[in-house]
Amino acid sequence: MWVHVIGAGLSGAEAAYAAARMGAQVRLYEMRPVRMTPAHRSAHFAELVCSNSLGGEGETNAKGLLQAEMRAAGSLILQSADRNRVPAGGALAVEREAFSQEITAVLQANPRIEVVRAELTTLPKDGVVVLATGPLTSDALAEHLQDLLGEEFLGFYDAAAPVVLGESINLDIAYRAGRYGQQADYLNCPMNEAEYRRFYETLTQARRHTPHDWEKLEFFEGCMPIEEIARRGYDTPRFGPLKPVGLPDPRTGREPYAVVQLRAEDRRGQMWSLVGFQTGLKWGDQKSVVQCIPGLENAEIVRYGVMHRNTYLCAPRLIEPTLQFRRHPRLLVAGVLCGVEGYLESAATGFLAGLNAARLAQGQEPLVPPEESMLGGLVRYLSSANPDNFQPMNANWGLVPIADGKGKKADKRSRMFRRGLEQFQRWVAWALPAQPGPEDDPLPASAEIPAGSA
Numbered sequence: 001m002w003v004h005v006i007g008a009g010l011s012g013a014e015a016a017y018a019a020a021r022m023g024a025q026v027r028l029y030e031m032r033p034v035r036m037t038p039a040h041r042s043a044h045f046a047e048l049v050c051s052n053s054l055g056g057e058g059e060t061n062a063k064g065l066l067q068a069e070m071r072a073a074g075s076l077i078l079q080s081a082d083r084n085r086v087p088a089g090g091a092l093a094v095e096r097e098a099f100s101q102e103i104t105a106v107l108q109a110n111p112r113i114e115v116v117r118a119e120l121t122t123l124p125k126d127g128v129v130v131l132a133t134g135p136l137t138s139d140a141l142a143e144h145l146q147d148l149l150g151e152e153f154l155g156f157y158d159a160a161a162p163v164v165l166g167e168s169i170n171l172d173i174a175y176r177a178g179r180y181g182q183q184a185d186y187l188n189c190p191m192n193e194a195e196y197r198r199f200y201e202t203l204t205q206a207r208r209h210t211p212h213d214w215e216k217l218e219f220f221e222g223c224m225p226i227e228e229i230a231r232r233g234y235d236t237p238r239f240g241p242l243k244p245v246g247l248p249d250p251r252t253g254r255e256p257y258a259v260v261q262l263r264a265e266d267r268r269g270q271m272w273s274l275v276g277f278q279t280g281l282k283w284g285d286q287k288s289v290v291q292c293i294p295g296l297e298n299a300e301i302v303r304y305g306v307m308h309r310n311t312y313l314c315a316p317r318l319i320e321p322t323l324q325f326r327r328h329p330r331l332l333v334a335g336v337l338c339g340v341e342g343y344l345e346s347a348a349t350g351f352l353a354g355l356n357a358a359r360l361a362q363g364q365e366p367l368v369p370p371e372e373s374m375l376g377g378l379v380r381y382l383s384s385a386n387p388d389n390f391q392p393m394n395a396n397w398g399l400v401p402i403a404d405g406k407g408k409k410a411d412k413r414s415r416m417f418r419r420g421l422e423q424f425q426r427w428v429a430w431a432l433p434a435q436p437g438p439e440d441d442p443l444p445a446s447a448e449i450p451a452g453s454a
């Protein structure tokens, strides 16, 4: 049975490689150069459209754990990144052209992979399908997906608020309450008048990210960025998302001057997003704004707010942690489309989707990595997050169980790193075939980039 992988970006390249490595016969569809996206510049697979970094490294870095897991999984993206790395002070950065050229050559030379350069406008009807068409999925295919899944399941922009790590919130200041005595599901950060004034000034002086033309959004009232709300007047935020009515502070019995509410992002309550706080501010300035909110003075931001065009699914309503669609088990999804953010996260979900697609094609049960691993935490989050206003997520320490015990933050993170990697290594050694075949040689000496692919 064929495994069809649609899209040869970060996730599709890794999915095709993993499925072929599992012994599946793969057809990999890529529309470039026949039809380009607004951001890609070449016909290479796994093109890095913006930065050339796959994230920070090291034992205290959540992306570092995901990189280590991908190395343990024999990832093509990580092998190529390691071979083409450039110095970047603690981050895994690559020479982008050589990186994606190499990946293209490896996949094109693989006897189990047939490359088809064409835009798919509907899904193949036979075999197992991995959907990996990314944030710039072509319009025709996006329309087809809307028909298949329902309009409400496909998002076309990110209007995301910052998400902070629960353990970094100061609970001596933030208090639990629901408006007008409703269920106390929210954490509330109270401000007095002086604190509000300082917050307002910091917010209105913060710099905005300048989007590319095609990234620009028409704002509508429901997802107005907080900086735009503030621009409309001094009191506008506190009559909008920061309104304090019905939220008396239990320590004073009175309603504060303004309140920033936080809502849990995950079932364990390890990640909290700022309600109504979608923002397109530059990240450094965003941090200053968040940290001048009482209770968030030491907040660790695990996902920054963004406002830009994107295409992604409401994953919690649609998919299993195996990356299969609940209602279409032979259809899997990976990359930005499945609700992750970042090159590395896209490639990692591509690995799992490719592995599971091959298993399904071979009549085996699909798998989920251990919950202590970063990939396991990420796919569990996708399938179980709060589906209301779901926004794409990147690798962060809030996705895996926090390590027990006291001690310095860095020591705790190192313990979580080692625990996650150990569990992942054990799992992946069992999940992957013991003996790699000749086609697993990352770059056969004879591999050349065929004409027309550069």
Ligand SMILES: Cc1cc2nc3c(=O)[nH]c(=O)nc-3n(C[C@H](O)[C@H](O)[C@H](O)COP(=O)(O)OP(=O)(O)OC[C@H]3O[C@@H](n4cnc5c(N)ncnc54)[C@H](O)[C@@H]3O)c2cc1C
Pocket: 006, 007, 008, 009, 010, 011, 012, 029, 030, 031, 032, 036, 037, 039, 040, 046, 047, 048, 049, 050, 051, 052, 053, 118, 119, 120, 121, 132, 133, 134, 135, 136, 137, 138, 141, 334, 335, 336, 337, 341, 342, 343, 344, 346, 347
């Ligand atoms: C402008 C922009 C900048 C970004 N910058 C960064 C960054 O700096 N760092 C970071 O970590 N992440 C960044 N991202 C987010 C994300 O990590 C990347 O977009 C990443 O490439 C996503 O991987 P993917 O596999 O989901 O999609 P892609 O890598 O985009 O791959 C999807 C592939 O599918 C193809 N395709 C689309 N429709 C069809 C179709 N109908 N038929 C056949 N092929 C099709 C596309 O041509 C493309 O090659 C950025 C995203 C965008 C949009």
